[in-house]
Amino acid sequence: MDLYGSMSVFVQIVEKGNLTAAASASGMSPTMVGNHLHALEKRLGTSLVNRTTRRQSLTDFGRVYYERCLEILRLVAEVDAHALANHIVPRGRLRVTAPVSFGAEGLMPVLGDYTARYPEVELDITLCDRTVDLIEEGVEAAIRIGSLPDSGLIARPLMPYRMMICASPDYIAKHGEPHRPADLAGHRCVAFRYSAESAWRMIGEEGTSRVRVSGMIQVNNGQAIRVAALNGLGVVMQPEVLLAEDVTAGRLIRLLPNYELPSRPMQIVYLRDHYMSPKLRSFIDFIADRFGV
CATH class of the missing domain: 3.40.190.10 (Periplasmic binding protein-like II)
Structure with missing residues (x-):
């Protein structure tokens, strides 16, 4: 059985006092709750709950394991919440590169609007006229001028560079x-x-x-x-x-x-990634809106 799910059921058993109440709180049958508990005890090689016909109590190891389960479930919930927030709100450092002339005269004047709209994104801009390897140098997006080689990058066209x-x-x-x-x-x-x-x-x-x-x-x-x-x-x-x-x-x-x-073609390029971060998506959409064809 799923270890995380079994831990969650075990916490319900402890906090509700018995398997029947834990089943009601968990939305499953008492038999399924019992199966989760048995799976945990088999995995751990020891009993977690002392069960009699009238009452149940935690074993010494069960008390320690309960506290650890609470800590683990809390950490998982925090990580999930953080991941959800990152999927909704653009935040974090975003590394971008652009050619010197366009970067200084075209890109920099509009970045104030971007940072005002997305104040939790920290932009790290490198201006250079060489072709930067996005993977090797840890860059997430690049504005490039001229025809692109077949590099496997995703490119969104921008206005021609006149x-x-x-x-x-x-x-x-x-x-x-x-x-x-x-x-x-x-x-x-x-x-x-x-x-x-x-x-x-x-x-x-x-x-x-x-x-x-x-x-x-x-x-x-x-x-x-x-x-x-x-x-x-x-x-x-x-x-x-x-x-x-x-x-x-x-x-x-x-x-x-x-x-x-x-005139020369201009585009913003980025790595192919099914799970594009909100910060990268927000920047690409912003640049395409300001400099798109």
Whole structure:
């Protein structure tokens, strides 16, 4: 028989005073109550209850076992209650990773709304541009940009990661404004180091244009490229989320606005898990609501 169930019946026998009353309280027959008691005594190899035709009393071991049963049943009830609460209320530490530019400029500004809605979730955010191994590094969710390999992860699509070409008003005043993609070949461009050898691609009425840009500065960080543009060091192509506020404020000028720039797919990914925690589910739903397609 189920040990936990038999312990529960034994406690009822002790507290109700006899098998008949314990059966009534437990919603089972006196025979079944007796079977639970016999199963416990057989398992333990000793008697728990002294039974006569007129009364019953606990053996010395029965008294000790009763106290231990009370403690075990209390602990099980507490664990069950804690598990139930965790299935209802998002709580605990949630480890998330995101690319640097999107994380700093897109993700961080909205997290105040998330923490206000779910105050018992502690967010541990890592911003990096490398691909993090969720299992190896104990990360529960990652925002990723670009096409995903077949990794076995679950992915929810987010809005495309759009790009923008900009320069500062001071730079434009000194060097003029490019009106066609080919004009960029004569401008100083601040390129992202890891794509410096690649051409900038744009789509317009004349079709797709690929312009190999050049300049004196290559940088491996999007925020640094933004600062370079703000200080008039050249033309930049960077994510819209990184430059849009500067364009609105007039600190940067959007160039070639009639040309479509390449966008990259963006998604939030997480491990396949039948029992998804409320904290992870709440975060995924929040991100999909804020940045979904």
